[in-house]
Amino acid sequence: MEVMMLLVYDQPGVMQRVMGEFTRKRINVETIVVGKCEMPERARIVLSVTDKEKAHGVLEHLRALQEVIEADIVDSDRHEAYAIMQGKQGICRVTGTVEEVEALVMKSQPKRYIEAMNAI
Amino acid sequence: MKGARATVKLLEKQNVDLMFGIPGGVLLPFYDELVDSDIRHILVRHEQCAAHMADGYARVSKRPGVCVATSGPGATNMVTGVATAFMDSSPIIAITGQVATGVLGNDAFQEADSFSLMMPITKHNFRITDPKALPESINRAFMIATTGRYGPVHIDIPTDIFQADYTEEELDVKARVPKPRRNLSGLLDAIKLLESAERPTIMVGGGVTWSRAGPEIAVLSEMLMAPIVTTLMAKGSVPDNHPLVLGVCGMHGKQVANYALNNCDVLLAIGTRFSDRVTGKLSEFGAKTKVVHVDIDSSEIGKNVKGRVGLVGDAWTVVNALIAGLQKRKKKATWIERIKILKKECTCDYNIKSNPIKPQKVIHDLSKLLPDDAIVTTEVGQNQMWALHFYECQDNRMFITSGGLGTMGFGFPAAIGAKLARPDSVVADIAGDGSLQMVTHEFATAVENDIPVIVCLLNNGWLGNVKQWQKLFYGSRYIATEFGRNPDFVKLAEAYGADAIRVEKQSEVAEAIERGIKSQVPILLDFVIDPEEDVLPMTPPGKASSECIKGRCIWKGGGD
Numbered sequence: 001m002e003v004m005m006l007l008v009y010d011q012p013g014v015m016q017r018v019m020g021e022f023t024r025k026r027i028n029v030e031t032i033v034v035g036k037c038e039m040p041e042r043a044r045i046v047l048s049v050t051d052k053e054k055a056h057g058v059l060e061h062l063r064a065l066q067e068v069i070e071a072d073i074v075d076s077d078r079h080e081a082y083a084i085m086q087g088k089q090g091i092c093r094v095t096g097t098v099e100e101v102e103a104l105v106m107k108s109q110p111k112r113y114i115e116a117m118n119a120i
Numbered sequence: 121m122k123g124a125r126a127t128v129k130l131l132e133k134q135n136v137d138l139m140f141g142i143p144g145g146v147l148l149p150f151y152d153e154l155v156d157s158d159i160r161h162i163l164v165r166h167e168q169c170a171a172h173m174a175d176g177y178a179r180v181s182k183r184p185g186v187c188v189a190t191s192g193p194g195a196t197n198m199v200t201g202v203a204t205a206f207m208d209s210s211p212i213i214a215i216t217g218q219v220a221t222g223v224l225g226n227d228a229f230q231e232a233d234s235f236s237l238m239m240p241i242t243k244h245n246f247r248i249t250d251p252k253a254l255p256e257s258i259n260r261a262f263m264i265a266t267t268g269r270y271g272p273v274h275i276d277i278p279t280d281i282f283q284a285d286y287t288e289e290e291l292d293v294k295a296r297v298p299k300p301r302r303n304l305s306g307l308l309d310a311i312k313l314l315e316s317a318e319r320p321t322i323m324v325g326g327g328v329t330w331s332r333a334g335p336e337i338a339v340l341s342e343m344l345m346a347p348i349v350t351t352l353m354a355k356g357s358v359p360d361n362h363p364l365v366l367g368v369c370g371m372h373g374k375q376v377a378n379y380a381l382n383n384c385d386v387l388l389a390i391g392t393r394f395s396d397r398v399t400g401k402l403s404e405f406g407a408k409t410k411v412v413h414v415d416i417d418s419s420e421i422g423k424n425v426k427g428r429v430g431l432v433g434d435a436w437t438v439v440n441a442l443i444a445g446l447q448k449r450k451k452k453a454t455w456i457e458r459i460k461i462l463k464k465e466c467t468c469d470y471n472i473k474s475n476p477i478k479p480q481k482v483i484h485d486l487s488k489l490l491p492d493d494a495i496v497t498t499e500v501g502q503n504q505m506w507a508l509h510f511y512e513c514q515d516n517r518m519f520i521t522s523g524g525l526g527t528m529g530f531g532f533p534a535a536i537g538a539k540l541a542r543p544d545s546v547v548a549d550i551a552g553d554g555s556l557q558m559v560t561h562e563f564a565t566a567v568e569n570d571i572p573v574i575v576c577l578l579n580n581g582w583l584g585n586v587k588q589w590q591k592l593f594y595g596s597r598y599i600a601t602e603f604g605r606n607p608d609f610v611k612l613a614e615a616y617g618a619d620a621i622r623v624e625k626q627s628e629v630a631e632a633i634e635r636g637i638k639s640q641v642p643i644l645l646d647f648v649i650d651p652e653e654d655v656l657p658m659t660p661p662g663k664a665s666s667e668c669i670k671g672r673c674i675w676k677g678g679g680d
Contacts, residue, residue: 013235013247020240060419066244066264066297 001030001102002055003048003117006062007070010036010043014067018045021061027054042069081117085110123254124149124282126291128157130258133291136186138162138177138540140170144190145230146217146279162540162569165561167194169533171201171272172559174212176537179520180495182330184211184265185537191217192230195276196237200527203241205272207524208353209326211265212272214238220280221249235276243271251284259295268300269417270330300416303432304441310412310429311445313386317410319455320346321384323369324435326353326523327391327416333435334358337390338365340443344388345456347463349377351392352508353523361514364456366463370398371659372505375675376466378665380459383678388442390414391435394424395524396661414438468674470510476650477626479506479578485630486548486576487512489637494546495520495538499531499555502584505655507550529558535573536566546637548574553606554583563616566642574636575613575644580651581606588654592669613644620644 008014015034022029032047049055055073062071081101083094087110094101098117105113121129127150131139140162143151154161164170167189174185189198195216205212216238219228235247244264246257254277261273314320322341328334334357341348341364348358349369358365367374369381381387387409392398413421414431421430431438470480483506490496492515498504500522513519520538522530535549556577566573587601613620619641623632632645656671666677 012249013239016236017239024240057423060421064417064419 001048001050002052003046003074004055005072005074006045006068008043008045009067010041011067017065017067018062021058025054025058027051027058081115083113083115085113087111121286122149122282123251123284123286124153126254126286127258127277127282128153128159129291130255131159131186132157134262139186139188140164140173141188142167142170142190142194144194144217146191146219147188149279149282162565164565167197168201169559169562171198171205171212171214172530172533173537175201175205175210176497176520176534177541178210178212180518180538180541184213184262186213186215188215190230191219191234192232195234196232199237199241202238202272202274204522204525204527204530206241206243208522209270209330210272211270213261213265214272214274216274216276218276218278221278222280224278238274242274245274245276247276248281249278251281254281255291255293256295259293260297263295263297267297301432303418304438306429306431307441307445310431311442313410313412313429314344314388314446317386318452319383319385320344321380321387322346322348323381323387323389323392324348324354324357325351325390325392328354328435329357331391331435333439336436336439336443338362340439343443343446345453347380347456347459349381351395351398352521355508356513356517356519359514360512368508371661372509372655372657374466374509375657375668375673376462379462379678382665384409386410386412388412390439393420399425462678466675473626475626477623477629477647478653479649480510481626482576482578482629482647482649483507483510485633489630489633490548491546492516494548495542496548496550497521497531497535497538498550499552500526500528501552501555502588502655503550503552503555503578506578528555532556532559532575533562536562536571539571539573548576548636551575551577552584553577553579553581553603560612563613563618563642567617572639572641574639577609577644577646578649579609579646580649582651585655609644609646618642618644620646622646622648624648
């Protein structure tokens, strides 16, 4: 899983233009969150895709867009993750690096879970 | 002043003196202001051709060409022309009218979402819904089109914006566009690779045409003793008569160029995106080759061929940096000597004196007779490939073609645009009967505005390139490729007021071309050519160049 973070101008059509690059390169976006940010008239897009190579491939195309100020892949090694899982034994909380938390969630196959990556 | 006047003034401030277009309901206020402007407006007959003309104008002048269309069908008609410019990185400014902001999105009369339609086929586009944004958007559009990798920019202007009020000061907005980042961190690696290369080859693409780095690349090739091969888009960027230029590579390219491309140990690729028409089977392409890839657009590096060393910057700057860094190289002559011998083996006499006329004969005579600063445009199909392979784009000649999108009907309007950019040069469109029939109406534009271009029609009565593929790969099962009843092209051109000659004997070809060159009016030369003549040599799609179909080609394969 690769998490990408974009800083864009907050105006109509930006989402379409950004998503157009993903469509063209046949990349399925798993999750996307968009919102206004600490800077006026700017917005941040955080999204995740599964294919690492494709994520790196689309990056330069995103940077070439006039309305994109920054586009980067969030370095998953250095960031903390947090998860709450509900399994047979009840609710369990996990913290650690993204890899550790992801591995644990995969291994325990909980009934339901919430995972927050690179959130801090 | 009103927005319409402001728009015209903003265009004038960008030194626009020519635009191509067709008016419409929502554009009435804008066109009304053109009455009092010095901008020359060329009324075309179809919006697609307005974009092609702006494109042809831009490719010759290296300045943005401007085309205008109304909302709805005007904008959708223009899409093909804009996409053509996008694929070939040509800076055009496409302005479309739009229904008033109050009804935008309500399916008003002649409303189409042209903003969304144009988005994936432009470098950037604007929809002006806030009157305040107009001056900055227009100024930025021109900058974006000509900063970094060139490309078309579209501006969608709702009709009520033309009625908004502006002061003189409001038009003085400085637009800023970030300069593309240069990345020459690989320069030392590139120099090392090129210095140690035993069989270096330089491949130049359309980027070199745009940055006009041809003379510097010739210097570099002499320093490296490296032959130059060009792509379709780069034909003419380095003169074909330079001893180290091998010509165009790829599917219908010169065999010696493909040989150099496939047998070099270090390939210096400048301003090219490694199109599938050049590389053939990607996995076989340069399997043993180390690639130094130079491009102004960082997203091109490693997109199709994984570059060992990527240099991001415009061709002119990077080539000069390489020249400065390569001073110490020892010249090894063995490779270039071999290439020179092979180049002779790849030189054939295509002045074919038989009837019916062979297309090669027409191209041969054009090469011989056109002046040294002539501009040749092509349509798309067999005509384009014969021109690509056989036309000698020497000295200051220019070659303009729709390489990326492959738009039939591009050549004729592009020739009109080119002629307007350089009225003193002879401009000839090498056309096919399929392509020309998509844009014959532009004879009216050419005649009306006294734009004397030559249309050299290679008329074989077929959609020749598709027919050739049906012949070679589908067992000659022809469908939908023969024109059962073509118009009389001579009468057609004459009906529009153009001059026209039909040429049916090879002995009359040269005379017709000479008459075309001297003509003061648009002229159609209808060369009735042999319908059985194919474009050969040809490397079938997805195959390596060793599996080439040769036909008349005398190339022996480069073996000893």
